[in-house]
Amino acid sequence: MKKIILIIFLFISTCLFGQQIDTLYILQTTDVHGRIYPYDYFNDQPAKVGFAQVYSRIKQYRAKHNNVILVDAGDVLQGTPLAYYFNKIETDKPNPLILTMNRMDYDAFTVGNHEIEQGVAVYTRAEKESDFPWLSANAELDDGTTFFKPYTIVKEKGFLIGIIGLTTPGIPTMLDTTYYPGITWKDMVEIAQKFATILFPRVDILVGLFHSGFNANEDAYKSEKLDLPVANASGLVADKIPEFDIVFGGHSHKIVPNDYKQGSKYMSKEKNLNKPLRINSGCWAKNLGVARLILEQVEGTWKIIDKDGWVESVEDEEPAEEILKLTEYYHNKTLEYIRGEIAVLTDTLKGKYSRFKDTPMVEIINKAQMDYTDADISFAACFNENLCVPPGPFRVKDIYAMYPYENFLYVVKMTGQQIKDFLEYSSRYYIWDGCNVNPNPDIAGYQYDMAEGISYMIDVTEDVGKRIKELKFLQTGKPLEMNQIYKVAINSYRANGGGGHINAAGSKNAPIIFQSSEEMRNILTDYIKNIGTIAPETDQNWKIVTGK
Numbered sequence: 001m002k003k004i005i006l007i008i009f010l011f012i013s014t015c016l017f018g019q020q021i022d023t024l025y026i027l028q029t030t031d032v033h034g035r036i037y038p039y040d041y042f043n044d045q046p047a048k049v050g051f052a053q054v055y056s057r058i059k060q061y062r063a064k065h066n067n068v069i070l071v072d073a074g075d076v077l078q079g080t081p082l083a084y085y086f087n088k089i090e091t092d093k094p095n096p097l098i099l100t101m102n103r104m105d106y107d108a109f110t111v112g113n114h115e116i117e118q119g120v121a122v123y124t125r126a127e128k129e130s131d132f133p134w135l136s137a138n139a140e141l142d143d144g145t146t147f148f149k150p151y152t153i154v155k156e157k158g159f160l161i162g163i164i165g166l167t168t169p170g171i172p173t174m175l176d177t178t179y180y181p182g183i184t185w186k187d188m189v190e191i192a193q194k195f196a197t198i199l200f201p202r203v204d205i206l207v208g209l210f211h212s213g214f215n216a217n218e219d220a221y222k223s224e225k226l227d228l229p230v231a232n233a234s235g236l237v238a239d240k241i242p243e244f245d246i247v248f249g250g251h252s253h254k255i256v257p258n259d260y261k262q263g264s265k266y267m268s269k270e271k272n273l274n275k276p277l278r279i280n281s282g283c284w285a286k287n288l289g290v291a292r293l294i295l296e297q298v299e300g301t302w303k304i305i306d307k308d309g310w311v312e313s314v315e316d317e318e319p320a321e322e323i324l325k326l327t328e329y330y331h332n333k334t335l336e337y338i339r340g341e342i343a344v345l346t347d348t349l350k351g352k353y354s355r356f357k358d359t360p361m362v363e364i365i366n367k368a369q370m371d372y373t374d375a376d377i378s379f380a381a382c383f384n385e386n387l388c389v390p391p392g393p394f395r396v397k398d399i400y401a402m403y404p405y406e407n408f409l410y411v412v413k414m415t416g417q418q419i420k421d422f423l424e425y426s427s428r429y430y431i432w433d434g435c436n437v438n439p440n441p442d443i444a445g446y447q448y449d450m451a452e453g454i455s456y457m458i459d460v461t462e463d464v465g466k467r468i469k470e471l472k473f474l475q476t477g478k479p480l481e482m483n484q485i486y487k488v489a490i491n492s493y494r495a496n497g498g499g500g501h502i503n504a505a506g507s508k509n510a511p512i513i514f515q516s517s518e519e520m521r522n523i524l525t526d527y528i529k530n531i532g533t534i535a536p537e538t539d540q541n542w543k544i545v546t547g548k
Contacts, residue, residue, distance in 0.1 A: 032076045038052060072106055101130070111136040117174070136165050205293060212234045214256055248289060266310060344392065345392060377451060423471075426501060428464050459545050
């Protein structure tokens with residue numbers, strides 16, 4: 001009813017006073033993670049995801065409305081076998097994801113941490129192939145300039161739209177400096193204020209396009225106690241810099257707004273013209289973020305007189321045929337790649353319960369790491385609780401399902417005490433309610449590491465710091481020596497501070513004695529190939545207990 005009254009009022013005002021009123025739609029995708037076709041390459045089956053599907057909805061908006069722009073908040077170059085194959089193996093073809101985004105006619109793109117993770121050669125080539133600007137105002141060089149463009153100004157039917165890009169400053173906790181030579185990832189609020197001051201007088205609409213989530217509390221413990229940057233600072237920018245009309249977020253994969261659902265739309269209860277809209281469309285192009293702005297032109301200046309934002313599901317859309325045709329070669333080549341046989345599995349390999357007991361899936365990862373490095377001890381996480389590979393051929397797609405990330409493998413020197421502290425920090429994943437052990441909802445499952453090369457118990461009835469019991473070194477069968485130095489295999493994300501484990505263990509500056517030139521997924525593939533026949537088994541070297 002209120003919207004009808006507003007529209008009538010605007011119509012009367014236009015007729016009586018000659019003011020011009022128009023509407024602008026800004027559409028957002030984020031964290032698409034290598035998905036073009038509506039297909040799940042990990043399970044080799046169709047899925048309701050991808051650029052082809054969301055593009056059908058985008059075309060509808062463009063057909064219905066005069067003023068529409070399209071933006072993406074990062075993490076597009078990684079996440080599927082398709083992305084990896086054409087980033088690293090068959091590199092003489094145009095990047096299929098950039099090819100698709102060019103066809104979809106994006107206006108701006110903010111760099112995500114997974115773009116940087118692909119390496120300088122991959123992301124600079126992809127940027128050169130792009131018909132749209134790559135933004136990151138906080139990717140600062142020593143001379144004060146930025147590696148990527150800090151902002152862009154889009155002119156849409158007379159509107160001037162300033163778009164500032166910011167990337168999560170948590171990158172140094174995930175990747176070493178070889179991935180971003182010369183770049184310092186600056187504080188988001190500081191840089192947003194700097195460029196908002198520059199752009200605000202020059203544009204009609206100011207947009208933040210950030211590869212960063214809205215919940216700063218998600219990283220508060222790490223930021224305050226472990227001297228790590230706040231990775232999800234989009235909400236802080238929206239709170240502190242009112243010059244922004246809209247802040248689009250990403251990185252967290254969490255839909256914003258999400259106060260209630262109206263049909264297929266995720267809506268917000270709050271409506272305040274003086275505060276930035278907050279929108280994050282989630283991930284994998286399953287949804288489309290929509291900002292609608294109504295503007296009035298008075299004496300040659302456009303002013304926002306109403307705005308609204310939501311996220312809408314596109315699961316009921318048919319994929320756009322032109323995108324399917326454009327990338328058909330890439331899709332078929334990926335299918336050929338993922339169906340390649342590596343080994344034979346004698347029994348079902350499951351990810352279920354892998355964070356609550358010793359399972360073959362995590363044990364295989366840890367043993368591959370120890371085999372490759374000759375480390376004394378290894379840490380690894382379960383990346384996929386839903387993994388379920390039946391007996392028979394073990395294929396490339398199953399490796400991706402086990403290990404979806406492009407990590408490298410490191411060996412660091414740690415004392416027995418640091419190893420224990422690492423395990424204590426990891427055990428925060430468990431919550432004991434007096435009867436049951438539950439996962440901590442504030443800690444992502446991939447942030448829980450399990451060890452091989454040692455045996456231990458986790459007493460979840462104790463406070464963190466006192467949970468690890470009966471810690472023994474398996475090579476000797478004796479208690480782990482707290483002052484002795486051990487060689488520990490660990491992935492590059494964790495070694496660079498990802499998750500905060502290394503910092504919590506007091507081993508932030510632990511000597512790195514080995515860095516693989518081979519990616520961890522390839523190391524795992526070779527290890528399994530050499531085995532030939534996998535008989536899933538465990539040594540049951542760790543378990544959860546509830547008191548003595």
